[in-house]
Amino acid sequence: MQKHPKVAVIGGGSWATAIAKMLCVNLDEIAWYMRNASAIDHLKAYKHNPNYLSSVEFDITKLRLTQDINEAVAYADYVIFAIPSAFLSKELEKLTVSLDNKIIFSAIKGIVPETFLIVGEHFHKMFHIPYENIGVITGPCHAEEVALERLSYLTIACGDTKKAKEMAKLLAGNYIKTKTSDDIIGTEYAAMLKNIYAIAAGIAHGLGYGDNFQSVIMSNAIREMKKFIKKVHRMKRNINNSAYLGDLLVTGYSVFSRNRMFGNMIGKGYTVKSAMMEMSMVAEGYYAVKSAYKLNQEYKASTPIIDAVYAILYEGKDAKSTFKKLTEKLD
Numbered sequence: 001m002q003k004h005p006k007v008a009v010i011g012g013g014s015w016a017t018a019i020a021k022m023l024c025v026n027l028d029e030i031a032w033y034m035r036n037a038s039a040i041d042h043l044k045a046y047k048h049n050p051n052y053l054s055s056v057e058f059d060i061t062k063l064r065l066t067q068d069i070n071e072a073v074a075y076a077d078y079v080i081f082a083i084p085s086a087f088l089s090k091e092l093e094k095l096t097v098s099l100d101n102k103i104i105f106s107a108i109k110g111i112v113p114e115t116f117l118i119v120g121e122h123f124h125k126m127f128h129i130p131y132e133n134i135g136v137i138t139g140p141c142h143a144e145e146v147a148l149e150r151l152s153y154l155t156i157a158c159g160d161t162k163k164a165k166e167m168a169k170l171l172a173g174n175y176i177k178t179k180t181s182d183d184i185i186g187t188e189y190a191a192m193l194k195n196i197y198a199i200a201a202g203i204a205h206g207l208g209y210g211d212n213f214q215s216v217i218m219s220n221a222i223r224e225m226k227k228f229i230k231k232v233h234r235m236k237r238n239i240n241n242s243a244y245l246g247d248l249l250v251t252g253y254s255v256f257s258r259n260r261m262f263g264n265m266i267g268k269g270y271t272v273k274s275a276m277m278e279m280s281m282v283a284e285g286y287y288a289v290k291s292a293y294k295l296n297q298e299y300k301a302s303t304p305i306i307d308a309v310y311a312i313l314y315e316g317k318d319a320k321s322t323f324k325k326l327t328e329k330l331d
Helices: 014-026 037-046 069-075 087-091 117-127 141-147 161-171 185-209 211-232 242-255 257-266 273-278 284-297 303-312 318-329
Strands: 007-010 030-033 065-068 078-081 103-106 134-138 153-157 177-179
Touching: 007 014, 007 069, 007 134, 014 030, 014 141, 014 161, 030 069, 037 065, 065 069, 069 103, 087 117, 103 117, 117 134, 117 185, 134 161, 134 185, 153 161, 153 185, 153 242, 153 318, 161 177, 177 318, 185 211, 185 242, 185 257, 185 284, 185 303, 185 318, 211 242, 211 284, 211 303, 242 257, 257 273, 257 284, 303 318
Parallel strands: 007 030, 007 078, 030 065, 078 103, 103 134, 153 177
Antiparallel strands: 134 153
């Protein structure tokens, strides 16, 4: 393989834009697939993504912009998927080129609803990609702070340590520090679960609970996450590392967290539909909670926070009374 692998970014949202920004620091060229033709035209004309992180200015000579996912995948050695999990299957249906011999990295924080699998497992089972060719890019890291060039940390997990280190090197920069992990399953489940807990934190805030209760929610959430992930994939891991606890905290507390914002609306009395219409970005946790709840019918981990969020979002239970009951189960 050449000195630097060719990389393609799949997605046009804020996280895809942030990843493209990071890659352009270290690469002379990347392929970037977006569904939105007008966004591509705007980028070519004005050097900004008009819809997400519009403050980020790109060197257009470094971008191979395309509305054809096959063109982007065919170009690349490493393909980074950064689209909402709910839309992944629809995008993959467009593929006519093979994913064989491609290194797939998921920057998606959710479960594929059609298969109830995290993204890495989905590519492994549905496309027969070996785990040594699958990786995960996880936080704690908000796209908005990447745009502002505030110091941020990323964890890169892959079944093949060399490929994790290669991707970590491609994303690292003056304001981006990277580390690698071999816990590809655990880090991806953590990235999915933390969005559910951020919705819970948002609901609590919307209901009028204060900082004292928020701290209880978060401390219970990390223990609940540990139990869930241990049931799914048992291996030695430190749940207090940044990829788990750090990502949970930033998503649960940050003003940039769309999942917390979504939960806050629910706590204030918005319906799910009205909250989604109000937001311009997808709250991954909404889809994740259904998948996690269904998965846990098999694993049977103790997950009172997930159960409460599921009851509110999918069973139409009253948020106030549901959280009143939840407070009795936390410690």
